[in-house]
Amino acid sequence: xxxxxxxxxxxxxxxxxxxxLCSPATLSDPNKLQKLNKxxxxxxxxxxxxxxxxxxxxxxxxxRELASDPELGELARGEVxxxxxxxERLEAELQLLxxxxxxxxxxxxxxxxxxxxxxxxxxxxxADLYRMLLRYAETKKWRIEELTRSxxxxxxxxxxxxxxxxxxxxxxxxxxxxxxxxQRVPATEAQGRVHTSTATVAVLPEADDxxxxxxxxxxxxxxxxxxxxxxxxxxxxxxxxxxxxxxxGMIVKCQDERSQLKNxxxxxxxxxxxLLELEQQKQDAALSAERRTMxxxxxxxxxxxxxxxxxxxxxxxxxxxxxHKLDKIxxxxxxxxxxxxxxxxxxxLLKRGAPAGALAGT
Numbered sequence: 025x026x027x028x029x030x031x032x033x034x035x036x037x038x039x040x041x042x043x044x045l046c047s048p049a050t051l052s053d054p055n056k057l058q059k060l061n062k063x064x065x066x067x068x069x070x071x072x073x074x075x076x077x078x079x080x081x082x083x084x085x086x087x088r089e090l091a092s093d094p095e096l097g098e099l100a101r102g103e104v105x106x107x108x109x110x111x112e113r114l115e116a117e118l119q120l121l122x123x124x125x126x127x128x129x130x131x132x133x134x135x136x137x138x139x140x141x142x143x144x145x146x147x148x149x150x151a152d153l154y155r156m157l158l159r160y161a162e163t164k165k166w167r168i169e170e171l172t173r174s175x176x177x178x179x180x181x182x183x184x185x186x187x188x189x190x191x192x193x194x195x196x197x198x199x200x201x202x203x204x205x206x207q208r209v210p211a212t213e214a215q216g217r218v219h220t221s222t223a224t225v226a227v228l229p230e231a232d233d234x235x236x237x238x239x240x241x242x243x244x245x246x247x248x249x250x251x252x253x254x255x256x257x258x259x260x261x262x263x264x265x266x267x268x269x270x271x272x273g274m275i276v277k278c279q280d281e282r283s284q285l286k287n288x289x290x291x292x293x294x295x296x297x298x299l300l301e302l303e304q305q306k307q308d309a310a311l312s313a314e315r316r317t318m319x320x321x322x323x324x325x326x327x328x329x330x331x332x333x334x335x336x337x338x339x340x341x342x343x344x345x346x347x348h349k350l351d352k353i354x355x356x357x358x359x360x361x362x363x364x365x366x367x368x369x370x371x372x373l374l375k376r377g378a379p380a381g382a383l384a385g386t
Contacts, residue, residue, distance in 0.1 A: 026115055027122070034069050034267065038068070038255065041063060042064070073121060074118060083107055083109065087103050120370050123373050132188060132230040133229060134188075134230055134293065135157060135225065135227055136294075137153050137183065137184050137185075137228075138150060139176065139183070140221070140222035142221025142222060144176065144178060144210075145210045149181025149204070149331075150181045150184075151179060153223055154186075156353070156358070157188075157225075159355055159357040161188055164191075164196070166190030167190060167273045168187075169189055171293065171357065172185040172293060172294070173185075194229045199366070201227035201329035203224050203327070204223050204328065205326060206330075206333070207220050207330060222327065231306060243268070243270070244267070245267050245288070246266045249294075263287055265277070265287040267288070268293045269299065272302065274299070276298070277291065278290045327340065336350045338350045342368070343368045347361065
């Protein structure tokens, strides 16, 4: 059953926001204007769907009244099944729109990609995942900033950390966290045998200063010369910054071409996001179970997705979805995969009977 009283309340609030957004007091206060406009934008899909539902319900009631009319009855009865189906669809849509909203969904996101088992081939696969996510981000017009990068030989990546900013970044990329497995013939394989390698992806919502407070005395900061592949120095100054968070034992290292201050700022971004993740795990047991298994130990058996190059196949093991278009997916065409994962998550939330207390950004 839909919470009709709740929906009516949201509609009244939407009308109130429309009036407030036109008032001189709001227009003269940019912060207030932004806050109210954001709330209005979140409410608009719910109000629109509820309005359509009421219209269709009225049409259905009218058609049932006309069912016995000698002239219009046949036409009215013929429209009833279609209207009933539309009502079911709109009710399902509203159930999804009223699911609890994850406060992280609109956050910018830190993505960490690391090579796993498989040596050089794992590093090459990590580089493929890096390019795949970059191209997907470009299709969404998100901004990508590389925070850290450690390269392997022959174009591979040992690890890379990205900050991705834009609209609804985390709500899309959250499903990429975990162990990714690749099955293909490496370029160095003379016998043509298929090898299996892994890479891990961690997806962390960016922490705001208000989310994570760090005491300076809890930080051990060290400076070193930046280094590139093969141990070569990338500049002549001591600019690489390593930060160890003493209470948790977390270590973050960041290096840039020249700026030590910039490196420290980037490293703090990553550290805060990791600490926010840790705190959220403590606060929410259900979410903790989901996120603790995100990366695992990078063993081949702990995978969320398999990329089989010989068969041009991608299988997401969480929902049992197989798509035979790996060539497009590895180039950043992730929409079908992510849409299916979002739909599955919404269905799971509905199955659990999640309270309709807020709007969902799933």
